[in-house]
Amino acid sequence: MTEQPGDHLSTIIRLLLQVGKISRQQVEHAARIQTKLTTFTPLLKILKDLKFVADQDVRDTLRTTASPVRIGDLLVELGYISPEDLEAAIRIQKESDSQEKLGRILVKHNFIDEQLFIEILSIQMGYSFIEPSLTNIDRELCDRIPKTVMLTHNFIPIKSDDRAVRVAFADPLDHEAVQTARRFCGEGIVPVIAQIRSIRKTIELLTEKKAGKALAMDTSTVVGTVNTIILEAIKSKASDIHIEPMEDRLQVRFREDGVLNHFKDFPREIVPALVSRLKIMCQADITEKRRHQGGRILFAYDEGQLDLRVSFFVTIHGEKIVLRLLNRKQELYDLQAIGLTPRMLSRFLEDAVYQPSGVLLVTGPTGSGKTSTIYSCIHALKSPQVSIITAEEPVEYVIEGVAQCSIDPKIDLTFEETLRHIVRQDPDVIVIGEIRDTYSAEVAVQAALTGHKVLSTFHTEDSIGGLIRLLNMDIAPFLVSSTVVSVLAQRLLRRVCPHCSVDAKPTPVQIQRLRTTVRDLDGAAFKKGRGCSQCKQTGYRGRIGVFELLVLDEPVRTAILERRTSYEIRTISINQSGLVTLLEDGLVKAAAGVTTIDEVLRCLPILSPPRPLIELRRLAGE
Numbered sequence: 001m002t003e004q005p006g007d008h009l010s011t012i013i014r015l016l017l018q019v020g021k022i023s024r025q026q027v028e029h030a031a032r033i034q035t036k037l038t039t040f041t042p043l044l045k046i047l048k049d050l051k052f053v054a055d056q057d058v059r060d061t062l063r064t065t066a067s068p069v070r071i072g073d074l075l076v077e078l079g080y081i082s083p084e085d086l087e088a089a090i091r092i093q094k095e096s097d098s099q100e101k102l103g104r105i106l107v108k109h110n111f112i113d114e115q116l117f118i119e120i121l122s123i124q125m126g127y128s129f130i131e132p133s134l135t136n137i138d139r140e141l142c143d144r145i146p147k148t149v150m151l152t153h154n155f156i157p158i159k160s161d162d163r164a165v166r167v168a169f170a171d172p173l174d175h176e177a178v179q180t181a182r183r184f185c186g187e188g189i190v191p192v193i194a195q196i197r198s199i200r201k202t203i204e205l206l207t208e209k210k211a212g213k214a215l216a217m218d219t220s221t222v223v224g225t226v227n228t229i230i231l232e233a234i235k236s237k238a239s240d241i242h243i244e245p246m247e248d249r250l251q252v253r254f255r256e257d258g259v260l261n262h263f264k265d266f267p268r269e270i271v272p273a274l275v276s277r278l279k280i281m282c283q284a285d286i287t288e289k290r291r292h293q294g295g296r297i298l299f300a301y302d303e304g305q306l307d308l309r310v311s312f313f314v315t316i317h318g319e320k321i322v323l324r325l326l327n328r329k330q331e332l333y334d335l336q337a338i339g340l341t342p343r344m345l346s347r348f349l350e351d352a353v354y355q356p357s358g359v360l361l362v363t364g365p366t367g368s369g370k371t372s373t374i375y376s377c378i379h380a381l382k383s384p385q386v387s388i389i390t391a392e393e394p395v396e397y398v399i400e401g402v403a404q405c406s407i408d409p410k411i412d413l414t415f416e417e418t419l420r421h422i423v424r425q426d427p428d429v430i431v432i433g434e435i436r437d438t439y440s441a442e443v444a445v446q447a448a449l450t451g452h453k454v455l456s457t458f459h460t461e462d463s464i465g466g467l468i469r470l471l472n473m474d475i476a477p478f479l480v481s482s483t484v485v486s487v488l489a490q491r492l493l494r495r496v497c498p499h500c501s502v503d504a505k506p507t508p509v510q511i512q513r514l515r516t517t518v519r520d521l522d523g524a525a526f527k528k529g530r531g532c533s534q535c536k537q538t539g540y541r542g543r544i545g546v547f548e549l550l551v552l553d554e555p556v557r558t559a560i561l562e563r564r565t566s567y568e569i570r571t572i573s574i575n576q577s578g579l580v581t582l583l584e585d586g587l588v589k590a591a592a593g594v595t596t597i598d599e600v601l602r603c604l605p606i607l608s609p610p611r612p613l614i615e616l617r618r619l620a621g622e
């Protein structure tokens with residue numbers, strides 16, 4: 001009984017055609033677009049994007065038809081979940097014996113936001129969707145129904161302009177609930193659909209208002225809540241906590257392995273107390289609610305203490321708070337373990353890390369693991385005979401035996417001020433958190449000229465871009481070519497979950513986008529995760545570094561002195577200096593089944609076609 005989503009696609013489209021909501025020309029037009037898209041997009045979604053058809057049309061059509069369309073297929077067709085998501089959810093449903101409805105599974109495992117799901121459910125069932133609140137419910141009717149009855153059956157009467165009484169149900173197909181509502185509101189009710197959470201919340205608000213109960217949360221609860229959120233984030237090795245007030249609730253999400261995952265929702269009423277609590281913890285101004293603010297928290301717990309950088313950002317629904325977890329205990333310390341291929345690792349150690357002086361740059365966008373790599377280098381260089389000093393904004397991990405300075409402009413401890421003093425500290429190794437202006441670039445180059453080893457990061461796409469950026473900061477080409485020893489560009493790609501990985505053949509579209517050929521991929525063993533409980537159904541677990549190491553040897557130095565273009569420097573590096581590009585390194589790792597082609601396409605710049613896999617493996621020294 002395996003049905004392709006495509007079978008149903010034609011069902012809905014056929015129905016829409018039948019009732020005249022769309023024309024044949026429109027369907028053909030959408031189909032033409034579909035063939036041109038590189039990623040699979042359902043036809044109905046394209047028709048919607050083209051504004052040929054609206055949700056209301058689909059809803060009207062489905063209401064009048066006898067042939068039911070399954071909710072999962074509808075979600076796929078409207079483009080809200082992928083066919084793979086649906087497969088994964090069906091698998092979870094089969095694996096668990098709980099008889100849970102597919103919809104609940106999709107929501108519970110974060111395939112789809114609950115509110116959105118209910119809206120789609122309303123399309124499928126042909127009922128309108130409503131968000132009950134104290135302002136749109138029928139108070140008079142509510143007063144006549146015992147609250148326990150409404151809470152048991154999850155319904156609430158809605159104010160109505162015409163004569164028909166509208167009642168919001170969590171499940172309009174729940175026969176008992178509808179019968180009960182009829183008893184209190186009359187036979188002629190019009191069922192509408194609403195989130196169970198909003199129905200219950202509105203009933204509770206109604207009760208509380210009556211009892212005159214204050215809505216303020218007591219402070220001990222809030223202190224406990226904040227502590228729990230932070231401790232849970234530490235436990236799940238999250239890098240950031242996002243606390244976001246929404247219209248009807250407070251949403252908390254954690255960034256884990258670079259991706260935001262839903263943690264928990266809290267009642268909206270907790271927001272003022274929680275924001276105040278966090279502001280007190282980080283000594284921000286608790287009376288200021290209309291401006292963005294920042295602060296720091298030193299959080300002590302059983303296993304140690306943790307530094308958190310806090311940002312309050314004013315949104316239309318209140319202050320959104322992001323906490324970045326710093327000074328985390330990191331396992332990435334060992335350079336051997338960050339994912340450099342054998343040959344790249346030995347080159348990096350010999351030609352860059354262990355060079356007595358010179359500038360070593362690590363580049364990449366935010367979240368690409370630059371800082372971790374710098375820390376790994378510090379770890380490799382650290383010894384009782386070496387003096388290492390850092391200027392970071394802020395210190396992200398604490399390393400014993402290293403003089404780390406956390407920049408804090410709030411108390412006028414600026415980057416410039418710190419860099420001025422750093423060279424007088426007689427260091428062997430200087431770590432500059434990030435080169436972001438001409439001044440810090442000059443300090444780095446000057447320090448290298450006077451025999452220091454300088455480690456720093458840069459915000460550029462690839463390794464050559466790092467060099468060009470330095471030149472654009474008015475650093476003379478001869479200074480760049482004589483001080484910079486190497487530029488390492490990097491990204492973090494998600495690792496395939498080892499518990500659910502299966503073989504995956506690249507699609508023609510993927511091969512085309514990678515700018516390679518089937519023959520050049522000979523010998524590859526691509527994999528992907530099917531999704532399991534170990535990886536929260538994502539198919540990924542943990543991350544792996546992908547690198548591009550540019551070593552400034554004679555050909556590259558000459559190219560810089562001759563002010564060649566970045567394209568020319570790139571070609572010279574690849575042909576004469578053994579440069580393996582980010583794309584090529586990613587491809588080698590995907591071909592070994594460590595990460596996926598999707599991750600390679602999502603994260604890596606594709607500047608030139610990769611070389612054949614067999615050659616890349618030789619270059620990697622594997």
Ligand SMILES: [Zn+2]
Nearest residue numbers: 497500532535
């Ligand atoms: Zn898995």
